[in-house]
Amino acid sequence: MEKTVNQKAWFLVLPVxxxxxxxxxxxxxxxxxxxxxxxxxQNNFFWAGLIWFEELLNSERMWDALGRQLAFSAIILAIEVPLGIFVALNMPKKGFWASVCLVLMSLPLLIPWNVVGTIWQVFARVDIGLLGYTLDKIGVDYNYTQDFFAAWATIIVMDVWHWTSLVALLAYAGLQSIPNAYYQAAKIDQASRWAVFRYIEFPKMLGVLMIAILLRFMDSFMIYTEPFVVTGGGPGNATTLLSIDLVKMALGQFDLGNAAAFSIMYFLVILAISWVFYTVMTNLDKRDAG
Amino acid sequence: MAWMAWTTPTAIFFLVIASLLVIFTILAIKFPETPRRGVLGIDTTRGDRLFITLLGSAFINLAWLGLVGAELQPYALIVCLVYAVAVFRFV
Incomplete structure (x- = not known):
């Protein structure tokens, strides 16, 4: 017999x-x-109907920014998730070094976005930055202010540097919750390292991993400060991601109507994708519970 | 409220959404339900289906605007209505 859902408790959140x-x-x-x-x-507004939405839907600028944004999120997820799992699998399970690793892992997460941006802005400069200077000296043609590929590589590596440890920490938490009996059973069955990962560790990690993917997706999809500090959206529009474009439109050009329509579409995309993640997540929980 | 530059159409838009929320809240209290599983393979309550309907309708309207144009925009609501019926029937 299934229980009926009682929604009355929702009244308790009324003050919030x-x-x-x-x-x-x-x-x-x-x-x-x-x-x-x-x-x-001067706060004078005129009815414009659906003009802004129509304009945006037919604007190459918006679709380009959306394309860049999706590419950015896809690339950093494709790097950070496997890398985070790999790091988590290789972290010590207990003892002194486990604590050291945990502290080291959480350090990048404590640095504010604009500081991370500034660190990389300087670090990657060819004239005074350690990374840029070294790359230049060993003969790599690297200049993130002028080269499309270098600019993208810089903001992606920066994001990986900043956020992989979040995925790693969450995956690590998932791993720690696996009872030892599972590993013992696998040992008795002489399971290979891959089989242990595939049939024990991965399924048990999946719940927290979905949270990690959701968090990283939303954060990267809304990213503004870091790429703005490093590249300012350039060279040209090469790294003008959605939020950078939106701020340009709303504050730079003060096109409130246009920017508002942009914001709504941006919001809808985030809402839709987050809903998919959330649904998958809650269904995984139910499957685990049931 | 003049300083916030509200317009009648936006007011109607939000009133419709607010009354939908109120109606569904009353329904959920008066007639408690069990979540059911439809074509998407996920458990949904009436509220979930309303959310799917509203979010989907926003995309239907945008797609219509981009593909058909603003002159025929009211007809997009017919598509939304068909979509809503489908969601409440099958999801």
Whole structure:
């Protein structure tokens, strides 16, 4: 017999709801409101209908930025997730060195975004930066301010440097929760290292791994500060990701209507993808529980 | 409220969404339900299906606007309605 769902407890979150309405829901509604209007400054607004949405849907600039953004998120996920798992698998399980590893792993996560951006901005410079200078000296043609490939490589390596440890720590937490009996059983069956990973470690890690992927996806999809500090969106528009483009539009050009329409579409994409992740995650939990 | 530059169409838009939320809240309290599993293979309640409907409708409207154009935009709502019925029936 399945239990019925009782939703009454939701009333207990009413105070939070009021606070969130004031600080998030109503501002979001304002964005929707701006997206159908045009402003010439001095808070004078005129009805514009769906013009901004139509313009954006036919604008190469928006699709290019979206393409770059999806590519960026896909690349960093493709690197950080396997690398994070690899690191977690090779970390000591207990003792002094386990603690040392954990502290080392959490260090990059403590550094603010703009500081990470500045570190890499300097580190990768050809004239004074250690990385840029070394690469230049050994004959690699590397200049992230002028070369498309170098700019992309820099912001991707920077993101991997900053966030792989998050994936590693979450995967490590997943690994630690596996009871020893599983490994003993695998030993009795003379399972190979790969089989242990494939049939014990990976399935047990999957729950936290989905959280890691969701967090990394959302963060990378909304990334602004780090690439902005390092490349400023350049060379040309090579690293102008969605949020950088949005800020240019909203604050640089003060196109409120256009930027509002942009924000809504941005929000919808994030909402849709996050919903898919969330659904997969909760279904995994249910499968594990049941 | 003039300083926030609200317009009638946006007000109607939000009123519709707010009343949908209120209606579904009342329904959930008056008629408790068990989640069911449809074509997507996931457990959904009425509220989940409403969310899928609204999110999907936003994309339907955008796709319509991009492919067909703004003059015929009201017809996109018909597609949304068909989509909504399908979601509530099969998901």
């Amino acid at each position: 709801l009021v606070l969130v309405a004031f600080s998030a829901v109503i501002p979001l509604m304002t964005v929707v409101n701006y997206s159908v209007q045009d402003s010439f400054g």
